Amino acid sequence: MRWLSMQFDAPGRPLQQVWRDRLPEPAPGQVRLRVTACGVCRTDLHIVDGELAATGHPVVPGHEVVGLVDAIGAGVAGLHPGMRVGVPWLGWTCGRCAHCRAGRENLCPDARFTGWQIPGGYAHYAVADARYVFPVPDRYDDEHAAPLLCAGLIGYRAYAMAGDAPRIGLYGFGAAAHLIAQVAVAQGRRVHAFTRAGDTAAQTLARDLGVAWAGSSDTPPAEPLDAALIFAPAGALVPTALAAVRPGGTVVCAGIHMSDIPSFPYALLWGERRIVSVANLTRADGEAFMRIAAEVPLRVTTHRYALTDADRALDDLRAGRFSGAAVLMPERLPDA
Numbered sequence: 450m451r452w453l454s455m456q457f458d459a460p461g462r463p464l465q466q467v468w469r470d471r472l473p474e475p476a477p478g479q480v481r482l483r484v485t486a487c488g489v490c491r492t493d494l495h496i497v498d499g500e501l502a503a504t505g506h507p508v509v510p511g512h513e514v515v516g517l518v519d520a521i522g523a524g525v526a527g528l529h530p531g532m533r534v535g536v537p538w539l540g541w542t543c544g545r546c547a548h549c550r551a552g553r554e555n556l557c558p559d560a561r562f563t564g565w566q567i568p569g570g571y572a573h574y575a576v577a578d579a580r581y582v583f584p585v586p587d588r589y590d591d592e593h594a595a596p597l598l599c600a601g602l603i604g605y606r607a608y609a610m611a612g613d614a615p616r617i618g619l620y621g622f623g624a625a626a627h628l629i630a631q632v633a634v635a636q637g638r639r640v641h642a643f644t645r646a647g648d649t650a651a652q653t654l655a656r657d658l659g660v661a662w663a664g665s666s667d668t669p670p671a672e673p674l675d676a677a678l679i680f681a682p683a684g685a686l687v688p689t690a691l692a693a694v695r696p697g698g699t700v701v702c703a704g705i706h707m708s709d710i711p712s713f714p715y716a717l718l719w720g721e722r723r724i725v726s727v728a729n730l731t732r733a734d735g736e737a738f739m740r741i742a743a744e745v746p747l748r749v750t751t752h753r754y755a756l757t758d759a760d761r762a763l764d765d766l767r768a769g770r771f772s773g774a775a776v777l778m779p780e781r782l783p784d785a
Contacts (some may be wrong), residue, residue, distance in 0.1 A: 452782060454572035456507045459592075460499030463760050464571070465507070475522035475578045480579050482534065487570030488513025488595035489754070489762045489775035490624070491682065492538065495706045496554070496565060497595030499762060504566050510759075511777070512538040512563040513598040514570030514577070515591045525579040530742065535585045535598040536577040539729045540567040555606075555729035560730075567706050568571035573779050583735045586743035593749040596774035597742055600624035605738040607727045608632065609702035614675035618643060618693055620666055621681025622651040627658060628747055634659040635745045640671045645681075651772045654741045654750060670695045674698060682706055687724065688713035703727045751776045 450472060455464040467497075475481045493510045495501045514536040528534065529632045540563035542549050548556040563569045563577070585594045604625035611617060617633055618641040619626040626642065633640050642655035643666035655663035662671060666686060677690035677775050687710045690700045697720065718724070750773025754762040762775040 450782065452573035453779070454509045454568070455756060457497050457510055458507050460497065464497070464510075466757060471506075472520075472574055475520050475525075477523040478525060478579055479522040479576050480525060480528055480534075480582060481520040481574060481576050482514065482536065483519045484514055484516040484517030484570050484573055484575055484779050485533075486515040486591035486595040487511040487723050487777045487779075488599060488624070489759070489766055489777060490538075490599045491766065492599070492705050492765055493564065495783055498767075500706050501565065502645045506572050508565060509568040509570075509572050509575075510564040511570030511572070511575075512536070512540070512565075512638065513595045513600070513776075514563065514575055515585060516570070516575065518564070519574070526592050528579055528582060533585060533591075533595060534582045536563055536570065536582055537598045537602050537730060537735060538562055538564070538697065539731075540581050541578045542580075552731065552733065554681050555731050555734075560729065571756065571777060574784060580732065583739055586739060586745065588746060589749065592751050592753060592778060594627065595776045596749055597747075597750065601628050601742060601747075602730045602735055603703060603727060603740050604629040604680070604732050605632070605741070606679075606730050607701045609734070610701050610725055610727060611676035611678060611699055614699070615639060616672060616675045617641070618670060618674040618677040618690065618780055620679045620686045620690055620784075621676060621683075622648075622655050622663070623680060623772070625680045626678070627654060627750055627773055630631070630655060630658050630660055631747050632741060632745060634785075639672075641674065643668075645769065648769070648772075652773045660750065669693060674784070676701065678703055679707075680704065682708060684708040684710035688717055690716040691722055691724070694722055696722065699723045699725060701725055701727060750774065753778055755780065
């Protein structure tokens, strides 16, 4: 069977369409998926733009993968052919280090990541470690389930790090923020959505989703925030967010990459304000968020692209041409 993967060779070059004649075989502990949808994440942009150092070329991007289990390696339990599952960014950990033993496998020094060190979901087929495969809630079809696997999961970890903050600011209202805003609103929090200046589409979407306020990130909030979650990769937002949170508040930097943080006066940090970062996710995060997504009917705003249009999807994301999440939908192969 001939199947397609979109391959990244070097920054500045378009993805290459690579047709393959043999399906990948799952090793012990792995499963093979027939990919039915794959979200396009800003981390994918950081990879193809060379902002995340490549660990070797070529690579197949994509870590918001939804698909059907197609084959199972030895020793896999709890998964079966035909089961619909999702595969996130964190794709493998050692299971032996102190972090893994403590349930903080997101900090494993030898971790490997889907769509970076492990071939990802910009393809008709993918192989994944069965430990990092999650069932996805039935209420979402494949297209709308895909963004849950990173925008949802990483967004949820950032949200959890804010604790029980009743007033939350979201800086960068894209794929992750538009999902976490709905979770926060459903849990009775007051949400302030901050966008790029003039991004009225994102502000309108935020208001439609029930936030208390939406406006430009250069506008101070009308009330002090208890926590601020920064999803935009702009380091200049850190002092802005610090100025918006009350003493004792927390600023959470949710991305894997961010431009340099400019210097700022210590007075912005004083008052036991904290700056923390989010690194990847744990399996417990995945299980907890999928339970929430099953209970809370999240409105997932998507923009559909064919698999062969991956470059266009990445360019549209880079240019901010849409609100919500881009999703690649592989064309079904004739004998799949």
